[in-house]
Amino acid sequence: MTQSDVSAFGPLRGVRVLDLSRVLAGPWATQTLADMGAEVIKVERPGVGDDTRHWGPPFTTTPDGERADAAYFMCTNRGKRSVELDMASPEGADAIRKLARDADVVVENFKVGGLKKYGLDYASLSAINPKLVYCSITGFGQDGPDAHRAGYDYMIQAMGGLMSVTGQPDGSDGAEPMKVGVAVVDLFTGLYASNAILAALWHARASGEGQHIDIALFDVQAAVLANQATNYFVSGKVPTRMGNAHPNLAPYQPFPCSDGMIIIAVGNDGQFRKLTEALGQPTLGLHERFAKNADRVAHRDVLIPILNTLTQVHSMSELMALLEQHGVPCGPINRIDQVFEEAQAQHRGLVVEQARADLSAPIKTVASPIRLSKTPVRYDRPPPALGADNDLLKSLEN
Known part of the structure; x- marks a missing residue:
């Protein structure tokens, strides 16, 4: 052949x-x-x-x-x-x-x-x-x-x-x-x-x-079950429902904009600093409670409301453009029809x-x-x- x-x-x-x-x-x-x-x-x-x-x-x-x-x-x-x-x-x-x-x-x-x-x-x-x-x-x-x-x-x-x-x-x-x-x-x-x-x-x-x-x-x-199973094996704590939040990362969830919501997915400390720079609050990325991912996870109840306040003044398109300029992973929450309308999908x-x-x-x-x-x-x-x-x-x- x-x-x-x-x-x-x-x-x-x-x-x-x-x-x-x-x-x-x-x-x-x-x-x-x-x-x-x-x-x-x-x-x-x-x-x-x-x-x-x-x-x-x-x-x-x-x-x-x-x-x-x-x-x-x-x-x-x-x-x-x-x-x-x-x-x-x-x-x-x-x-x-x-x-x-x-x-x-x-x-x-x-x-x-x-x-x-x-x-x-x-x-x-x-x-x-x-x-x-x-x-x-x-x-x-x-x-x-x-x-x-x-x-x-x-x-x-x-x-x-x-x-x-x-x-x-x-x-x-x-x-x-x-x-x-x-x-x-x-x-x-x-x-x-x-x-x-x-x-x-x-x-x-x-x-x-x-x-x-x-x-x-x-x-x-x-x-x-992947990380959820190994989280349990390592910690002995049974994972629970967290809505759209991530058990091991923060911030990694939807955030409000003036006309809807987008996903912001911060996977490391450098991306978090870029996020805070994009939102006009660079010192937030250096704060002792937020500089490291483990600390952000521990203090997510404080961090997320702060970020919500900063994101909601932007439209979805404005915020995604801003975050992409700074190298912060983000994206819209698409309906099924919108998935196939994406330029990348086509x-x-x-x-x-x-x-x-x-x-x-x-x-x-x-x-x-x-x-x-x-x-x-x-x-x-x-x-x-x-x-x-x-x-x-x-x-x-x-």
Whole structure:
């Protein structure tokens, strides 16, 4: 294969992925692989498909105005083929086994042991394809007292501690544990899964030996507690909700302007001195209570009101221009539509448009953030119509 061949089809050209997953975490992993050139065959229930085809409104529409697939489905199934198979039937299970025989990767997110009765579990499929990388995504993993339980993003955000540090602090208006506005546990799980799959593929190519990957939403949520978890391990103090403030940095939060609010994100002492210079109060940056970050965190209840007074006399645009001149990180709090109106978003091409013959308008999705200089991500297939690639199954009859 020449370099131009790889560049034209992506770095994962020649990798075949059999996607038995649905909803978000599994499809997010397989879409990531598809963006990088893998052939992803999505197996869906006949006549119904992935649950998220029906998770609306909003829905896409056909040229004659009929309801089509939900927008939710579109966000995570770009670049895939779709075939309809009933794995509960002997014929459907046999067809999946035949597809797995020539696959490099299988991704599934059924309950623990749920595929064994169909002969589609790791032991069964690895027996016919020893090089197979088989990734299982569940709520709580393949073992342990909770392994049998179903897991959904919302409940894992709660059980895994994320909601305990998200939302307004106790005593404030609207104080309650709060979920994040997108299903971040599913999304992080998809990314961890795709990383693990690539590592296992590397091992399989080197050794001829596949393996079983066990990815749990609960484990992922614990992992991405990040500094909040280590703050607890080091201090023994349980982190709590702080609204938009940061547990380890100050000032690092929204500040009022005359016509709205902007984020000011001071990451070190030098940036704080630049902030106070920009606001016309350079001595504030040298004050013994504020010169060092640890002291600013300890005295944030005094510091933040002072800064609020200094920022609110400026408009948002004035203050951001002033802070940028001084090298202080800052930015607006954009609505979703405003994100894609940003000049940077337009320059980077963050919106992907793809046509599908059965829909009245092009499908828009958000571009992959992966930028490879030699083997760029490509967008050759829109999210598929249900059963769009059923012709693939004819080859299995031989």
